[in-house]
Amino acid sequence: MIQFDHVSKTFPDGTRAVDDFSLTIPSRQTTVFVGSSGCGKTTILRMINRMVDPTGGSIHIDDDDIATLNPVTLRRRIGYVMQNSGLLPHRTVIDNVATVPMLTGVKKAEAHASALELLDTVGLDRGLADRYPAQLSGGQQQRVGVARGLAIDPNILLMDEPFGAVDPIVRRELQQELLRIQSKLAKTIVFVTHDIDEAFLLGDNVVILRPGGQIVQAGSAEDIISSPADDFVADFVGANEGKRDLTVRERNGRRVAVDPSGRIAGVLRPEQPGDA
Numbered sequence: 090m091i092q093f094d095h096v097s098k099t100f101p102d103g104t105r106a107v108d109d110f111s112l113t114i115p116s117r118q119t120t121v122f123v124g125s126s127g128c129g130k131t132t133i134l135r136m137i138n139r140m141v142d143p144t145g146g147s148i149h150i151d152d153d154d155i156a157t158l159n160p161v162t163l164r165r166r167i168g169y170v171m172q173n174s175g176l177l178p179h180r181t182v183i184d185n186v187a188t189v190p191m192l193t194g195v196k197k198a199e200a201h202a203s204a205l206e207l208l209d210t211v212g213l214d215r216g217l218a219d220r221y222p223a224q225l226s227g228g229q230q231q232r233v234g235v236a237r238g239l240a241i242d243p244n245i246l247l248m249d250e251p252f253g254a255v256d257p258i259v260r261r262e263l264q265q266e267l268l269r270i271q272s273k274l275a276k277t278i279v280f281v282t283h284d285i286d287e288a289f290l291l292g293d294n295v296v297i298l299r300p301g302g303q304i305v306q307a308g309s310a311e312d313i314i315s316s317p318a319d320d321f322v323a324d325f326v327g328a329n330e331g332k333r334d335l336t337v338r339e340r341n342g343r344r345v346a347v348d349p350s351g352r353i354a355g356v357l358r359p360e361q362p363g364d365a
């Protein structure tokens with residue numbers, strides 16, 4: 090569990106990026122921060138591994154107040170994946186994945202063996218292990234970034250717009266891969282995006298933010314779509330323009346749901362025990 094209590098961040102130039110932010114992030118689930126540019130998402134995320142320190146309030150990971158922990162040690166036990174993969178350009182794929190475990194004392198042979206397994210986990214061919222980042226596609230680079238984030242087997246994985254720079258088709262593949270990985274590994278993932286559809290797809294919990302890190306609404310996709318807290322949220326999720334509306338129509342004796350563009354979204358059937 091990660092707990093923010095009345096956390097604020099004012100940068101040295103006077104910018105108040107986060108103002109009195111309180112939230113409990115549950116373990117082993119994916120929590121997504123979503124909001125427009127500059128609303129404080131990255132600042133909040135980076136406070137979890139002390140890349141940014143708050144100027145007010147406190148953050149606990151389980152029972153530890155992170156202000157009392159050594160930032161370098163803390164960072165080595167939290168995975169971090171960012172938008173442009175952040176790979177070291179002069180190191181091969183395998184070395185990029187194995188570097189942090191080796192810094193924490195894992196022997197090279199063991200770190201390399203684990204790194205190869207991680208390439209399998211993220212859906213990358215082991216044959217790419219000796220390439221350099223520039224010899225990979227953008228999507229492959231992001232997969233290496235995810236493998237590197239997982240290399241220390243962290244409980245917490247921070248992901249800052251990890252799929253923001255790839256094309257929509259690759260983005261969808263990476264999203265599905267993350268869902269698959271998370272169903273197996275059940276990490277505490279904190280994910281930042283400005284794409285509400287990505288937030289609803291990936292997030293067990295979705296936190297919609299306004300500038301200053303103000304929480305407008307937090308809940309499941311179902312909660313937010315079915316009862317947006319206010320007009321800002323309704324606009325943001327597209328509820329006001331009817332973008333989320335499905336219309337029920339009869340087709341060949343069956344009831345089907347049709348989306349706003351006229352495409353069939355699915356067939357309606359009664360709810361059954363065991364449905365998610």
Ligand SMILES: Nc1ncnc2c1ncn2[C@@H]1O[C@H](COP(=O)(O)OP(=O)(O)OP(=O)(O)O)[C@@H](O)[C@H]1O
Nearest residue numbers: 100102104106125126127128129130131132133283
């Ligand atoms: N080092 C800094 N010094 C001064 N102001 C900063 C600094 N870093 C961020 N800010 C400001 O703090 C606010 C929040 O920035 P942050 O990067 O957290 O937003 P964001 O929601 O992640 O934005 P984006 O989606 O564009 O990445 C913005 O006004 C930004 O300009």
